[in-house]
Amino acid sequence: MLLIPCPLCGKRSESEFIHGGPVGADRPDPNAVSDAEWVDYLTVAPNPLGPVQEKWWHARGCGEWLTIWRDTRTHDIVEAPDGIK
Numbered sequence: 001m002l003l004i005p006c007p008l009c010g011k012r013s014e015s016e017f018i019h020g021g022p023v024g025a026d027r028p029d030p031n032a033v034s035d036a037e038w039v040d041y042l043t044v045a046p047n048p049l050g051p052v053q054e055k056w057w058h059a060r061g062c063g064e065w066l067t068i069w070r071d072t073r074t075h076d077i078v079e080a081p082d083g084i085k
């Protein structure tokens with residue numbers, strides 16, 4: 001089980017969080033991209049191997065959004081907000 005360090009609550013079980021996806025490109029303007037690009041944005045999630053910067057929502061806790069760096073090979077959190085690990 002992954003323990004995610006919330007800056008307000010400390011380390012909590014991943015079951016209290018909802019994965020918000022990787023930090024990446026901003027939402028494109030649907031009127032400025034092709035249909036294929038829009039479908040890719042909506043349906044293709046990047047899944048790189050190695051450290052990934054991700055957003056997590058402490059939905060069953062304080063409600064805070066946080067950003068962590070997680071290594072997808074090991075699930076280790078390699079960098080967390082405010083130095084909490």
Ligand SMILES: [Zn+2]
Binds near residue numbers: 006009058062063
């Ligand atoms: Zn929290």
